[in-house]
Amino acid sequence: MKNGSVQKISFILIICGFMLVNAFPLISSTKDTASLVEFIKNSRVGSIVNASAKSVSQELDLTILYTNDTHAHLKSIPRRFTAINKIRDAKENVLLLDSGDVFTGSPFFDQYLGQADIHFMNKIGYDAMTLGNHEFDKSSTILRDFIKAAAFPIVTANINFSKDEDLKELAHTEIDTSGRKGNIYPAVVKKIKGQRVGVVGLTTERTTLLSKPNKEIVFEGAFEKAEKTVKALDAKGVNKIIVLSHLGYGYDKKLARTVKGIDVIVGSHSHTKLKVPDVYNRKKEPTLIVQAGRYGRFLGDLDVTFDNTGKLIKWNGKLIDILVKNEAGEFLYAEDKWAKNRLEEFSIPIKEMKKKK
Secondary structure, eight states: OTTHHHHHHHHHHHHHHHHHHHHOTTOOSHHHHHHHHHHHHHSHHHHHHHHHHHHSOOOEEEEEEEEOOOTTOOTTHHHHHHHHHHHHHHOSSEEEEEOSOOSSSSHHHHHHTTHHHHHHHHHHTOOEEOOOGGGGSSOHHHHHHHHHHOSSOEEOSSEEOTTOTTTTTTBOSSOBOSOOSSOEESEEEEEETTEEEEEEEEEOTTHHHHSOOOTTOEEOOHHHHHHHHHHHHHHTTOOOEEEEEESOHHHHHHHHHHSTTOOEEEOOSSOOBOSSOEEESTTSSOEEEEOBOSTTSEEEEEEEEEOTTSOEEEEEEEEEETTOBOTTSOBSSOOOHHHHHHHHHHHHHHHHHHHHO
């Protein structure tokens, strides 16, 4: 509910007014009115009113950069570094997010089991990631090592890890508000320019059919958990909500239509390339769906503006082709020097393995 905070403030103001009427029954002059104003400023009631007024958020401009289904395709990552840094230099409020399936799909994963990917993700500064089904292709131990190495939180609201010996110590049922890294939460709250943005994660329930998760891991209903988590965020006064969804484009459309309170769905799993955002519920409370194809070829770039109730009022989204060239055949995004050198170092064992074969 985007208007929940405003309704609460209105209720407080009404109560304060009632209290003041009873405290000053004989007010009948400008002098008395001035005394009342002074009383409000210096009293506990005045503190409540002022605190309530400050809690009403202002408009927020936010840039959401996103990747999905990269599947350990790291060859273009030095150019992704350059694109991300260029946008960060130009814009003030930026979140960098990933919707899962970092695992499986190239020799880099075969060699490093996700550790090369997380090394680059940490360096460029991802803010959160959800788990895709391919994160469960290997053992829970390998996934645990990946998560523990992450310098950012992992979010997924519909996976129960409580009986998995390798992952249960990293998994929490409460929403994280402190930004703890290397742990799993249903959602995290990010502070952007003094305002709070909730990031929720969802993972496909079909993971048990598509991958090889430990049988002790339980994949619960994504829609039910999404609704529950959004309500929990709303109860905390968080009215700007992004969902990292590893459900697939078809399910994302249903999610946008049926679960109230979601502002942006950053999708994945279906490898859908959405050049511009899909828009649902445009006339009431808009929900945007975005997705950036696969293999890290594109970086999603979404600019949004929230009003003071948390409602989306403006947006502009596009996909950035990391490998695009100009008319002279030159890459528009040069390779970041650090990332290029590290990628070459990670590539050496892979090249040696190929020679032996």
